[in-house]
Amino acid sequence: MKVTRFGIFTVLIGDRRADRVVPPSRGMARLTEFSAAAMAFLAVFAIALSSATGRLADRWASELARTATIRISAPPGQVEEQTRRVLEVLATTPGVGSARALTAEEQRALLEPWFGPDLPIAALPVPQLVEVVETGAGFDSDGLQLRLRGEAPGAILDDHTRWRRPLVQAADRLRWLGFFVMGLISLTTGAIITLAAQAAMAANEKVIRTLRLVGARDVFIARAFVRRFTVRTFLGACIGTGLGVGVMSLLPPGDADQGFLTGFGFSGTDWLLPLLVPPLAAAVAFWSTRIAALRRLKGLT
């Protein structure tokens, strides 16, 4: 679509003359402003949802990048052999960053708090420990467990990170849900503005005919409607965003180490994100009115 002398910038700064050719309608203006304000208010919360769950997902994901442990309990003669096999399996397991068997000294250090420094570790059936460091993607612990059972029957994967992964996924999904809600809000805003623009065009058919009679092109006529709805929507969205941010700032401050509910809201530069709402709403109004108006004008001969 060609946008000549009809950009969103021109629309916002003015050409009031074009605007004036359409009679002002108080009711329509109020409704548009109210709808835009309500949608912007909701958008602020959708952004907050995305932003909070995004932070949560990031934090949990970074905690996941930790170690898992494999315990090998076997009759004394087989421990060394099974440890070698476990390390072989781990070397070919996707998602495993590195793996190494703990030395006797390290194991002793781990047990020291319980049994004191003089523990004759070699003489006891203490399981051999293997430390596994995951890559970011993590490994498939069920698959690994199965392979270990085949290769080294005495090996048990102690996957203490497993319970966290679904949480990270849930947080991620919530973040996408936030984006989805934003999309819905934009589409709904577009639909409302389109309906309002169509109603305004229908109510002003006589004006449109008159403008045509004196040589007005479609873009000139459309501009009058576009400017009006864009400005109204922008104002409404500013009000709605202001209220939304105000309410957010009254919520208890989010602390990264606390749970989900207290973390709901913005932190740091995230507070700037709602600033995007009014221009975004204006852009949605601009395009919906423009498309609705030009389409309707095409049908009017």
Added chain:
Amino acid sequence: MIELEDISYSYGKGPDLLSGVSLSLSPGGFYFLTGPSGAGKSTFLKLCYGELIAPKGTVSLFGRDVRDMTRDDIARLRRRIGVVHQDCQFVDHLSVTENIAMPITAAGQDPGAATRDIKELLAWIGLSAKADALPPHLSGGERQRVALARAVIMSPDVIIADEPTGNVDWEMSLRLMRLLTELNRMGKTIVLATHDLTLIRTMKQQVSARVLRIKDSRVALAGADL
């Protein structure tokens, strides 16, 4: 300038209102269009400025077939053809001055530059006092005068006026006609529909006007029998 070739026109499925009309209006001409009420005068004029498009025959304006024109082309064409619609058609919430300036505004130009022209026109049509009035508050004759002022403000090549003197007194009629003859002397083409045969006879003594008459769905040049 305005050429019609074998034009037929009817509204909906009705009988042909106009049929087999071939006609050429030459630049600088002064044309009266007359005929009984309901004969199709307004319809004929609408065909001449592209508000209606005939399904049969061709209308070419300034050498271009209207059927080949986009809506934008027609819009630009209207800037070269000033039109007084039979029911005037104003933007009701704008003042008389703003309505007269509307062709300038619609063309994307600054109407401020034409302030003096508008004042002079308003004085000529006797409506200086109504410069800020709204069209719905005007009398029928006042509306016609404002519509005429709007039609001529851009100094178009062609002025098409549908009954511009239908509601004004004789003196004002002559005054409006003087405006049109003045423009005609400047080379503008004038097409004017009217019932008023007295007006036509009077004007024929002042300008070399031709009279077109619609009768039995044909448009023909009237002879000396008027």
